[in-house]
Every structure is written in structure tokens, then in C-alpha cells.
Amino acid sequence: MSALVEGFRGFARYLGGVMGADAYQKYLEHHYASGHLNQPMTEREFWRDRTDRQDSNPQGRCC
Amino acid sequence: MSSMPGGRARTADDDLELTPDPSLPPTAVDEAVREAEERKWTPAKIAVWAAIALLGGVAWFMLAIIRGETVNAIWFVFASVCTYLIGYRFYSKVIERYITRPNDRRATPAEYKADGKDYVRTDRNVLFGHHFAAIAGAGPLVGPVIAAQMGYLPGTIWIIIGVVLAGAVQDYLVLFFSMRRGGRSLGQMAREELGVIGGTAALVATLLIMVIIVAILALVVVNALGExxxxxxxxxxxxxxxxxxxxxxxxxxxxxxxxxxxxxxxxxxxxxxxxxxxxxxxxxxxxxxLDKVTIAWGLIVYGFIAAILPVWLLLAPRDYLSTFMKIGVIVMLALAIIVVRPEITVPAFSEFASRENGPVFPGALFPFLFVTIACGALSGFHALISSGTTPKLIEKERQTRLIGYGGMLMESFVAIMALVAAISIDRGLYFAMNSPAALTGGTVETAATWVNSLGLAGVNITPDLLAETARNVGEESIVSRTGGAPTLAVGLAHIMQQFIGGTAMMAFWYHFAIMFEALFILTAVDAGTRVARFMLQDSIGNFVPKFKEHSWRPGAWLCTAIMVGAWGAVLLMGVTDPLGGINTLFPLFGIANQLLAAIALSVCMAIAAKRGSFKYLWIVALPLAFAAVVTITASFQKIFSPVPAVGYFANNAAFSKALADGKTEFGTAKTVAAMEAVVRNTMIQGWLSVIFVLLSIIVIITAVIATVKAFRNEAAGIRHDDHEDPAVPSRGYAPAGLIPTAAERELMAEWNKLPADLRLEKSAHH
Known part of the structure; x- marks a missing residue:
């Protein structure tokens, strides 16, 4: 049973990765690992910044 | 690194001393160890590959040679998957060894440009899914359905062989070369490698091709939603x-x-x-x-508003929804086909394979089958995705093979499943659904009479079957629902109802399929309009600098309006075309897409030549030559063919003459206005073909010149300009393929023992 739960969690995590749900996590990791002294953006700020940057830097989606 | 097999390599990475950090474990598996591992054939390994080859061979035999009454759908799965595995394991490694030559000691842009936002090292398996979701959409679901007119075998062969030798090669090379250039776009690479003329032609061609592709995708949605x-x-x-x-x-x-x-x-x-x-x-x-014209106008207005609204409000959330559905749908489709294993009654080659007057799309098998199926076999549009987002996320250079080549194989598999779903329905039903209303007459009685009059073997359809199918899927009529999407939806509903729910669920499955196709297409339309608008703004900006400011509203709105107006005009032309829009426009979609592939492959060939890979340049030249021959032949036939059904100008002349003779109806056009529409449409379509083919020929010629120049320089011992980013030593390690090899696991273990403060921040999970 626990293997099943673990498997499901792994799948959910994978799906989240594909959809970019872990982007903030990765940003924080990068922020701390690269030794920035200033405060990182909050989660709200990060997602705002992310979609706003997409406004001026659109990415194609294929047919 | 010493000299490379297959020619002296002279690009920076080979001569450069990538001094590794002595406090870190090696950042790449030792060349000799990897080589030994790869060349070591244990009995178990030999047995596995022999079994794959054998199963694939049997499956191809069942599809291509055995001529029974029916063929089981499972053979399509085996033939494709076994061929993909062999192509991936053997052919893509040849490309890796002689053309791309990745170097894991070199940092990727995600490492040396890491910013936690755009440049982020991403786990290879996650990135595989991400990249796949970005390249696959409605294209592979539509083309194979339309191409089924010729029977199942031509399409199947082209999808499977084409992807291994052409489509996946293009995706892999563009991804790799863009990664070496910090994630530069195809347009920028064309400009650098081919010079001003080739680069400008490539840019203009890309812009026009995007307009056509967006318009025809939109046409597919309109046809699926009309009435x-x-x-x-x-x-x-x-x-x-x-x-x-x-x-x-x-x-x-x-x-x-x-x-x-x-x-x-x-x-x-x-x-x-x-x-x-x-x-x-x-x-x-x-x-x-709503009728189709109203829906088309609705889509045009929607397209404009969606492209100027902020991304967070509409585009980003729908992108999430679309990705979510994409993965679910594909898993569902694969499961259903494997579980249900429908029997296919469509012949390997249909009566139309040897004719050029097919009702679904006109023209002979060569070249038109090869342009009708673009996505899934060779799709130039992927070059725009493979250069851009994905290269900025790659963790290690060797992973490009899995993501670029492997991702495209996956899309090809989607195309095969779409083909299977579409040919699992009755063949008479297929032709009644996919032929324009001008031929079927639009009612169940006239459609049944017309389909039966085609003289197709084993086809005898009744008006009742057409009416009943429409009732089952919850539609008023399914006659002349062209565009591929409704046919796939009927096929999917047909298979899924055997799996879950029975006939009562058919209407749900049908509309589920229409929904996801529409969702993919609307996302592509939105994103395409935005990308095209930025390209246009940048181009105009060369003359009027103000346009380069992307936040300048009037400029942004004007350019959006121009792009939406352009694809909207083509869309309306398709919707109102008396000859049937898909019938006349779909070849243009395929030609546009593959001309883009020819452009991308040209750029790749020039780059490969400059890197000194002459002996193996055929790996790029072969798909380039094929794409060039197919698309240029198709374009020439569209321009010069004297057969009105094939040649745009021939059709134009025929209708013009009819008008001049004072006729009030001609062929499938029943009024003078309709005849005038045909004259107008064929003229536009004809000139679009001329412009596309001219631009592409310019790009291909400049690429050949760049290649020859590279060859001469090589002979004279002159160094080439190298547009790659400078090599930076890597400070991390990750395995290349889906399953790490023994040597890779050993190295991973070494890295895992490293104190946390010495390690690069972990790339997401696993």
C-alpha cells in the first residue's frame, strides 16, 4: 500500500515538474545556492514576475 | 580532447582545456569507460535487441506483406515502438558520435547562465515531458487522419521511417546547436550562419509560415464546431x-x-x-x-483579444490545462488501443493511392502524402520550440539525445495512434465525413449515394448508418465534417466506448476528443499570434525603432491586428471556399511546415559543416534533400500543374474561363459569387505557394554555399567563425539516458557522497 502511495506521489511530482509547478522551489534553491544576500521574492511576487515576463517573451506552442 | 572520428574537429570545445575543479568528482563518464560499456555486448543485451528486431520485423510483415481481410491494431504499436527503439539506440547514437559530439565536461546554459527563472537545470525525465508537451499538439492528430485516404500503409511507413531519419534528426540537431548558443532562436542562428540574405529570407518565411499554420489549425476547429x-x-x-x-x-x-x-x-x-x-x-x-462563418469571426475576435490580454489571465492557465489534458489523453489513447486492439478493415493501399483526384486531399501519393503528414514525421515548427525554451533547461549536453530525438519519437507515436483511431471506423463513413460538402451534398442520403458511387472495395454505406453515428455522438450531422478532428473523435469514441461506457458514452467521448483538440489548437493559435507579433514588431523596428519597444501599446496592438488579420483572412477564405477549405488549404499547411523543416535542416547542415563533420554530413543532407524535393515538387505542382484539382492557377484559369463564358455554375461552385470566390482564393493560394517556395530555395542555396565554403576553408586549413558560447567547465553531473548505465550510477554515487556545500543546487527530484 505504501509503495502504491509512494508511486502515486512520484507520479504527481513528475507531472508537477512537467507543468512547471515547482518553479518557485527551484528559484529558491537557486537563490540560496548562489549566495544572494538580498531577500528572495515571495511566492506571490515570483509567480507575478514569471507571467509578466512571459508577456514580453512569448513562447510558441506547437501544432 | 584529441581528434574526433569522422574528420578533424576544429571547433572551440575540442581544443579547449576545460580545466575541471580538482575538489569535484569527474563531471563526465570517462570516454574510454563509456566507449567500452557501449561496445560490450552481453548475451542478455544481444537477446533483448534481437527480440525487439524480430518483433518489429514480424509487425512490419503483418502490416505490409500479409493481405488478410483485416489487420489488428496492435501490429501498428509493435511496428512503431520497435522501430523507434532501434532508431533511438542505434541511429541517434551515430548522430551523437559524428555530428553533435556532446561534451559533458562542458557546462550547459542552464548551468553557466543559471538565474532560477529562465535558465534552470531540469531533471532529464521531467524535461522530456515538458518538451514533448511543447512540441505535440493537434498536428499529429490531424494529418494522419487526412492521409488515411490513401490507405494505412503509406502513412504508416512515412510516419515511422520519416521520424527516425528526418523529424527526430531535425529536432535533436536544432536543440543541440541552440543549446551550444545559449538557447538562441532559429532565426538568430540562420542570420549568423547563412548571412543577411539567407537570414532575412528565413525570417520572412517563418513569419508567413506561422500565419498559414495558425490559420489552418483554426480552420480545423471551426470545421469541428460548425453547426x-x-x-x-x-x-x-x-x-x-x-x-x-x-x-x-x-x-x-x-x-x-x-x-x-x-x-x-x-x-x-x-x-x-x-x-x-x-x-x-x-x-x-x-x-x-452557429454556422462556420460566425464561428470563424468569433475566433478572429477572440484571437485578437487573447493576444493582447496579459499572459496570466488567459494564456498561462489554458496552457496548464492543455498540458494536463495532453498527457492524460495520450496515455488514455495508448491504453485504449492496447486494450481494445481494434481490427482494421481499411486496405493497405486504397484506390486513391494511385490516383490524384482523391476527395479528401487532391494530388498523387508522391509528393502530397509526405506534406499531408507533417507533424509526427517531420515538422519544421518544432525547430522554433527546440530553439528557445528547452535548450535553456538542459542539465547535461548528452541529455539532448533523449529530449530532442526521443521527444520527437514520442510525437510520432501519437501520430500512429491517431491514424489507428481514424482507420478503425467504417471506410464509407470516413469518406462521407472527410469529403467536402460540394461532393457529398451535405445530407445523409446524398452522401451515402455519392460514397457508394466511388466504387471503393467493401464500401456500402447506408444513410441510416450515417444518421445513427451522428445520433450516437450527439451531433446533428457528421456528413462533410472535414478537417480530421471529427473523424479522430468518432474513431476515439468508437474505441473508448468498447473500453468504458458502451454506446451511451459515445457522445461524451466524441465531445471529449473535440474538446482536447480545440484546446490544443487554441493554445497554439494564441501563442503563435503572440510570437508572430513580436517577430513582426522586431522586423518593423529595424525601420521604425519605436516598434522595438514591446511595451509600446499602439505598436503591440497594431502588430497583433496585422497578424490576426492575416491568419483571419486565410481562415475566412478556407471557411467560405466552395471547393472545401481543408481540401484546398491543407496541402499548403504541410508544405509550409516542411519548408520550415528544410530551412531548419539547412541551418543545421551549415553548422555541422563548419564543425568539420564532412564525412557524416549526409545525416543532415539526406532529410534536407528529401524535404526539399518533396516540398519543392509539391509547390511546383500546386503552381504549374495543368490539372485543376491540383494546380491553383489551373483551377483559377478554368473558373475564370467559365466566368468569361458567362456560365452561372461550374464544377462544385453553384453560383457566380462562388465562382468568383474560387478565382480569388486560388489566386491567393497560388501566390502564397510561389512566395514560400522562393524564400525556401533562397535559404537552401545560401546554406549550400555556406557548407561549400566550410569545406573549402577546411581544405585550406582556415578556422571558421564559431558562434557558440565560450566553453565553461561544468560543476555537476547527471546521467544521459532514461535509465543510468553502470558507469553512470557509479559516478552518481561519487557525487552523492560530496558534501552539500560543494554540490550545485539539486535539480528537481530523482
Whole structure:
């Protein structure tokens, strides 16, 4: 049973990765690992910044 | 690194001393160890590959040689998967060894440009899914369905062989070369490698091709939703659902992507079920019963608004929904086909394989089959995705083979499954659905009479079957529902109802399929309009600098209006075409897409030549030559063919003459206005073909010149300009393939023992 739960969690995590749900996590990791002294953006700020940057830097989606 | 096999390599990375950090374990598996591992054939390994080869061989034999009454769908799965495995294991390694020559000691842009936002090292398996979701859409679901006119075998061979030798090669090379250039776009690479003329031609061609591709994708949606209250309601509901998701993510619970996607998915299902209920009511049928022209105008207005709204409100949330659906749908389709294993009664080669007057798309098998199936075999549009986002996320250079080559194999598999779903329905039904209304007459009686008059073996369709199928899928009529999407939806509903739900569920499955195709297409339309608008702004900006400021509203709105106007005009032309829009325009879609592939491959060839890979340049030259021959032949036939059904100008002349003779109806056009429309449309389509082919020939010629120049320089010992980013030593390690090899695991273990403060921040999970 626990293997099943673990498997499901792994799948959910994978799906989240594909959809970019872990982007903030990765940003924080990068922020701390690269030794920035200033405060990182909050989660709200990060997602705002992310979609706003997409406004001026659109990415194609294929047919 | 010493000299490379297959020619002296002279690019920076080979001569450069990538001094590794002595405090870190090696950042790449030792060359000799990897080589030994690869060349070591244990009995178990030999047995596995022999079994794959044997199974694949048997499957191909069943598909191509055995001529039974029926063929089981499972053979399509085996033939494709075994061929992909062999292509991936053997051919892509040849490309890796002689053309790309990745170097894991070199940092990728995600490492040396890491910013935690755009440049982020991403786990290879996650990135595989991400890249696949970005390249696969409605294309591989539509082309193979339309191409089924010729029988199943030509399409199957082209999809499977084409992807191994052409499509996946293009995706892999563009991804790799763009990664070496910090994620530069195809347009920028063309400019650098081919010079001003080639680069400008490539840019203009790309812009025009995007317009055509967006227009024809939109046409597929319009054809699927015309006179379908259920479809219009449920697809229309995706807009408020996406808006809600956008607001939720921005203001209520930022960053909860999975949560909002699940909510969105549930709402989407509710919209499909609700659509059935609404369409049953009198008011629902009245409000949502729209003709194609109205829907086309709606889509044009929507396209403009969606492209100027902020990304967070509509595009980003719908992208999540679309990705979520994409993965679900593909898993579902694969499971259904493997579990149900439908029997296919379509012949390997149909009567139309040897003729050029097929009702679904006109023209002979060569070259038109090869342009009708673009996505899934060779899709130039992928070059725009493979250069851009994905290269900025790659963790190690060797992973490009899995992501670029492997990702495209996956799309090809989607195309095969779409083909299987479409050919699992009755062949008479297929032709009744996919032939233009001008031929079928639009009613079940006339359609049945017309299909039976075609003299196709084993086809004897009754008006009752057409009416019953329409009733089962919850539509008023399924006659002349061209564009591929409705046929795939009927096929999918046919297979899924055997799996879950029975006939009662068919209407749900049909509208589920229409919904996801529409969702993919609307996302592509939105994103395509935005990308095209930026390209246009940058181009105009060369003359009027103000346009380069992307935040300058009037400029942005004007350029958006121009792009939407351009694809909207082509869309309206297709919707109102008396000859049937898909019939005349779909070849243009395929030609445009593959001309883009020819452009991308040209750029890759020039780069490969400059890197000194002459002996193995055929790996790039072969698909380039094939794409060039196919698309240029197809374009020439579209321009010069004297057969009116094939040649745009021949058709134009025929209708002009009829008008001049004072005729009031001609062929399938029943009024003078319709005849005038044909004259206008064929003229536009003809000139578009001329412009595309000219631009592409310019690009190909400049690429050949660049290649020859590289060859001469090589002979004279002159160094080439290298547009790669400078090599930076890597400080991390990750395995290349899906399953790490023994040597890779050993190295991973060494890295795992490293104290945390010495390690690069971990790239997401695993």
C-alpha cells in the first residue's frame, strides 16, 4: 500500500515538474545556492514576475 | 580532447582545456569507460535487441506483406515502438558520435547562465515531458487522419521511417546547436550562419509560415464546431474556466499549479457533460447553433483579444490545462488501443493511392502524402520550440539525445495512434465525413449515394448508418465534417466506448476528443499570434525603432491586428471556399511546415559543416534533400500543374474561363459569387505557394554555399567563425539516458557522497 502511495506521489511530482509547478522551489534553491544576500521574492511576487515576463517573451506552442 | 572520428574537429570545445575543479568528482563518464560499456555486448543485451528486431520485423510483415481481410491494431504499436527503439539506440547514437559530439565536461546554459527563472537545470525525465508537451499538439492528430485516404500503409511507413531519419534528426540537431548558443532562436542562428540574405529570407518565411499554420489549425476547429451546439458550448466554456484559473493563480493561491489544473480539469469535464444537456434544450440549441462563418469571426475576435490580454489571465492557465489534458489523453489513447486492439478493415493501399483526384486531399501519393503528414514525421515548427525554451533547461549536453530525438519519437507515436483511431471506423463513413460538402451534398442520403458511387472495395454505406453515428455522438450531422478532428473523435469514441461506457458514452467521448483538440489548437493559435507579433514588431523596428519597444501599446496592438488579420483572412477564405477549405488549404499547411523543416535542416547542415563533420554530413543532407524535393515538387505542382484539382492557377484559369463564358455554375461552385470566390482564393493560394517556395530555395542555396565554403576553408586549413558560447567547465553531473548505465550510477554515487556545500543546487527530484 505504501509503495502504491509512494508511486502515486512520484507520479504527481513528475507531472508537477512537467507543468512547471515547482518553479518557485527551484528559484529558491537557486537563490540560496548562489549566495544572494538580498531577500528572495515571495511566492506571490515570483509567480507575478514569471507571467509578466512571459508577456514580453512569448513562447510558441506547437501544432 | 584529441581528434574526433569522422574528420578533424576544429571547433572551440575540442581544443579547449576545460580545466575541471580538482575538489569535484569527474563531471563526465570517462570516454574510454563509456566507449567500452557501449561496445560490450552481453548475451542478455544481444537477446533483448534481437527480440525487439524480430518483433518489429514480424509487425512490419503483418502490416505490409500479409493481405488478410483485416489487420489488428496492435501490429501498428509493435511496428512503431520497435522501430523507434532501434532508431533511438542505434541511429541517434551515430548522430551523437559524428555530428553533435556532446561534451559533458562542458557546462550547459542552464548551468553557466543559471538565474532560477529562465535558465534552470531540469531533471532529464521531467524535461522530456515538458518538451514533448511543447512540441505535440493537434498536428499529429490531424494529418494522419487526412492521409488515411490513401490507405494505412503509406502513412504508416512515412510516419515511422520519416521520424527516425528526418523529424527526430531535425529536432535533436536544432536543440543541440541552440543549446551550444545559449538557447538562441532559429532565426538568430540562420542570420549568423547563412548571412543577411539567407537570414532575412528565413525570417520572412517563418513569419508567413506561422500565419498559414495558425490559420489552418483554426480552420480545423471551426470545421469541428460548425453547426454543433454541444461543441460550441463546451469549447466556449474553456474561456471562462481559463479566466477563473488565471485569477485563482494570481490572487487567491499563487503557484498552486497542480491544484488549479485539477479544478480546471473537473470544470472542463462538467463543461462537456453540461454541453450535452444545454444542446438538448431549445434555447441552448438556438443560442449555440452557429454556422462556420460566425464561428470563424468569433475566433478572429477572440484571437485578437487573447493576444493582447496579459499572459496570466488567459494564456498561462489554458496552457496548464492543455498540458494536463495532453498527457492524460495520450496515455488514455495508448491504453485504449492496447486494450481494445481494434481490427482494421481499411486496405493497405486504397484506390486513391494511385490516383490524384482523391476527395479528401487532391494530388498523387508522391509528393502530397509526405506534406499531408507533417507533424509526427517531420515538422519544421518544432525547430522554433527546440530553439528557445528547452535548450535553456538542459542539465547535461548528452541529455539532448533523449529530449530532442526521443521527444520527437514520442510525437510520432501519437501520430500512429491517431491514424489507428481514424482507420478503425467504417471506410464509407470516413469518406462521407472527410469529403467536402460540394461532393457529398451535405445530407445523409446524398452522401451515402455519392460514397457508394466511388466504387471503393467493401464500401456500402447506408444513410441510416450515417444518421445513427451522428445520433450516437450527439451531433446533428457528421456528413462533410472535414478537417480530421471529427473523424479522430468518432474513431476515439468508437474505441473508448468498447473500453468504458458502451454506446451511451459515445457522445461524451466524441465531445471529449473535440474538446482536447480545440484546446490544443487554441493554445497554439494564441501563442503563435503572440510570437508572430513580436517577430513582426522586431522586423518593423529595424525601420521604425519605436516598434522595438514591446511595451509600446499602439505598436503591440497594431502588430497583433496585422497578424490576426492575416491568419483571419486565410481562415475566412478556407471557411467560405466552395471547393472545401481543408481540401484546398491543407496541402499548403504541410508544405509550409516542411519548408520550415528544410530551412531548419539547412541551418543545421551549415553548422555541422563548419564543425568539420564532412564525412557524416549526409545525416543532415539526406532529410534536407528529401524535404526539399518533396516540398519543392509539391509547390511546383500546386503552381504549374495543368490539372485543376491540383494546380491553383489551373483551377483559377478554368473558373475564370467559365466566368468569361458567362456560365452561372461550374464544377462544385453553384453560383457566380462562388465562382468568383474560387478565382480569388486560388489566386491567393497560388501566390502564397510561389512566395514560400522562393524564400525556401533562397535559404537552401545560401546554406549550400555556406557548407561549400566550410569545406573549402577546411581544405585550406582556415578556422571558421564559431558562434557558440565560450566553453565553461561544468560543476555537476547527471546521467544521459532514461535509465543510468553502470558507469553512470557509479559516478552518481561519487557525487552523492560530496558534501552539500560543494554540490550545485539539486535539480528537481530523482
Amino acid at each position: 454543433s451546439p454541444w461543441g460550441v458550448f463546451s469549447v466556449g466554456m474553456t474561456i471562462p474556466i481559463a479566466l477563473f484559473m488565471g485569477v485563482y493563480l494570481r490572487f487567491i493561491r499563487p503557484g498552486k499549479v497542480m491544484e488549479v489544473s485539477l479544478i480546471g480539469f473537473v470544470l472542463l469535464m462538467a463543461a462537456i457533460i453540461g454541453g450535452g444537456i444545454v444542446a438538448e434544450t431549445e434555447w441552448g440549441a438556438a443560442v449555440f447553433h
